[in-house]
Amino acid sequence: MSEKIQFDVIVVGGGMAGSTAAAIAAREGLNVAVIERGQKPGGKNYFGGALYTHSLVDIYPDFFDRKPPLERPVTETGFWFLSEDGMVKATVQGGHVNSDPIDAYVALRAEFDLWWAEQAAAEGAFYIPKTLVTDFIYQDGKVIGVQTDRPEGDVYAPVVIICEGVNNLLTQKLGLIDHDLKISKTALAVKQLISLPAKDINARLGLPDSKHGMAISVVGDVSMGMPGLGFLYTTSNALSLGVGVTLDALEETQIKPYELLQRYLEHPAIAPLVKDGQLMEYGAHLIPEGGWTTLPKLYTDGAMVAGDAASMVNAIHWEGTNMAITAGKQAALTAIEAHHKQDFSAKALSAYQDRLGELFVLKDLKQYRKMSAFLKNHPDFMDIYPTFLNDALGMFFTGFGKPKGKLYKDILRSLTKRRPLLKVVGDMIAFGRAVTGI
Amino acid sequence: MTKKQTEFKRELPSVYIDDILMSLKYFTDEEELHLAIIDPAVCQACENQPCIDFCPVGAYRAQDGRTVQIAVQSCVECGTCRVLCPYQNISWKNPRGGFGVAYKFG
Numbered sequence: 334m335s336e337k338i339q340f341d342v343i344v345v346g347g348g349m350a351g352s353t354a355a356a357i358a359a360r361e362g363l364n365v366a367v368i369e370r371g372q373k374p375g376g377k378n379y380f381g382g383a384l385y386t387h388s389l390v391d392i393y394p395d396f397f398d399r400k401p402p403l404e405r406p407v408t409e410t411g412f413w414f415l416s417e418d419g420m421v422k423a424t425v426q427g428g429h430v431n432s433d434p435i436d437a438y439v440a441l442r443a444e445f446d447l448w449w450a451e452q453a454a455a456e457g458a459f460y461i462p463k464t465l466v467t468d469f470i471y472q473d474g475k476v477i478g479v480q481t482d483r484p485e486g487d488v489y490a491p492v493v494i495i496c497e498g499v500n501n502l503l504t505q506k507l508g509l510i511d512h513d514l515k516i517s518k519t520a521l522a523v524k525q526l527i528s529l530p531a532k533d534i535n536a537r538l539g540l541p542d543s544k545h546g547m548a549i550s551v552v553g554d555v556s557m558g559m560p561g562l563g564f565l566y567t568t569s570n571a572l573s574l575g576v577g578v579t580l581d582a583l584e585e586t587q588i589k590p591y592e593l594l595q596r597y598l599e600h601p602a603i604a605p606l607v608k609d610g611q612l613m614e615y616g617a618h619l620i621p622e623g624g625w626t627t628l629p630k631l632y633t634d635g636a637m638v639a640g641d642a643a644s645m646v647n648a649i650h651w652e653g654t655n656m657a658i659t660a661g662k663q664a665a666l667t668a669i670e671a672h673h674k675q676d677f678s679a680k681a682l683s684a685y686q687d688r689l690g691e692l693f694v695l696k697d698l699k700q701y702r703k704m705s706a707f708l709k710n711h712p713d714f715m716d717i718y719p720t721f722l723n724d725a726l727g728m729f730f731t732g733f734g735k736p737k738g739k740l741y742k743d744i745l746r747s748l749t750k751r752r753p754l755l756k757v758v759g760d761m762i763a764f765g766r767a768v769t770g771i
Numbered sequence: 772m773t774k775k776q777t778e779f780k781r782e783l784p785s786v787y788i789d790d791i792l793m794s795l796k797y798f799t800d801e802e803e804l805h806l807a808i809i810d811p812a813v814c815q816a817c818e819n820q821p822c823i824d825f826c827p828v829g830a831y832r833a834q835d836g837r838t839v840q841i842a843v844q845s846c847v848e849c850g851t852c853r854v855l856c857p858y859q860n861i862s863w864k865n866p867r868g869g870f871g872v873a874y875k876f877g
Contacts, residue, residue, distance in 0.1 A: 443876050
């Protein structure tokens with residue numbers, strides 16, 4: 334019988350939440366093990382996407398001096414509203430977007446998460462890759478470690494921080510949530526990373542040079558009337574385009590996700606952007622969009638849960654990694670406190686939830702708690718209004734020779750033929766309530 | 772063709788998913804499969820066999836029109852099948868440590 338492998342803290346999963354928790358706890362001198370099931374941290378992670386630097390700088394104040402593997406800064410961002418054959422753009426550049434440093438940077442997760450893990454390892458965290466956590470080890474009903482799929486692979490620690498990602502089977506096993514992912518509150522996103530020369534990306538998107546980049550939310554025809562969003566991001570030498578739709582919509586329509594994505598890429602306004610590009614990578618990932626409504630219990634005796642595993646995503650604002658970082662940090666601070674007091678009970682770890690309650694994480698999730706229900710109950714929302722915007726602007730600027738009274742009537746009719754005015758007002762009120770949480 | 776789709780003038784293009792999967796990197800576990808159909812008879816009797824459509828890598832295919840088989844090696848571990856199978860007839864685990872999809876870019 335070999336000696337018991339004992340740490341102060343075990344982190345399950347080396348993604349954004351996990352490696353942040355590990356760094357903070359290791360910095361305080363705790364012995365931290367990060368158990369990662371992939372070949373290396375980041376290998377299982379897939380997003381649009383952009384990272385928000387304020388959350389990264391909060392963990393490493395000298396973040397930018399460390400030469401992080403970021404792609405382009407997001408210097409232009411906003412919405413593209415797609416109709417079936419047209420597009421209205423509403424993007425912003427300069428002003429608030431032109432902060433110092435720029436707040437959002439496009440990143441690729443395989444590279445970034447590995448680097449983020451290396452920073453935590455430099456703080457003293459010990460990484461155990463290629464290892465799957467299969468269950469917990471309990472003593473008197475308290476978590477005191479984890480079982481892994483390695484021979485004699487039990488690892489012990491008085492506190493375990495679960496950062497296992499969206500498929501939160503361990504969180505379920507621990508009883509922190511009593512159900513698997515809900516199909517109306519989970520989206521499947523698929524993405525293609527398409528390689529193009531930087532000069533073509535700049536010319537096609539109107540970017541002055543490769544130090545400028547875009548993050549676009551694409552609404553309308555892209556989701557074919559399903560609750561969902563498309564996106565476009567610029568990396569240094571590639572465009573990242575994808576679309577996410579809720580699982581219940583996918584079930585109902587029986588649309589193949591990769592065909593929905595291909596249809597987006599073939600849209601008349603999108604196809605010229607990706608023309609002659611080479612597919613670098615395709616991938617798919619679930620997004621837990623239930624937020625507050627699918628939030629598990631965040632702590633129990635000897636364990637806490639953070640990130641996607643805890644449904645910490647604000648889909649409307651493309652936030653998730655920042656919540657994972659913040660939650661990972663707060664879980665680690667709670668673990669440090671627990672070590673000082675030598676108290677790892679649920680009562681002691683409940684400080685984690687209190688801390689998150691004071692921050693944007695739980696505040697935002699609570700405020701947006703009605704959003705997924707709103708989208709489910711307004712299935713046409715993502716279709717009617719983007720199409721109307723295209724019609725309205727298109728007619729406004731082509732109304733030559735038409736009496737303008739008639740023009741405005743026609744514009745109004747392009748809305749009311751799709752949705753009666755009273756329902757439009759109802760939609761707007763319901764949307765306002767879903768956003769404000771009132 | 773479902774009702775939703777016919778409302779759109781621009782139809783869905785047909786895509787040969789295997790070409791797209793060439794862009795993915797995997798460490799294939801030759802000894803253990805992390806996905807399995809629990810009872811093949813349930814799939815035989817399943818009317819729509821939605822897994823054939825919703826799987827984002829097309830890992831579910833029907834042989835002879837009815838017998839569902841899984842190309843486990845192309846799975847990207849997204850979890851959709853576990854959640855969407857109408858009969859919860861899929862045994863879903865993560866691959867053993869180190870195996871499965873390994874995104875090059877993410």
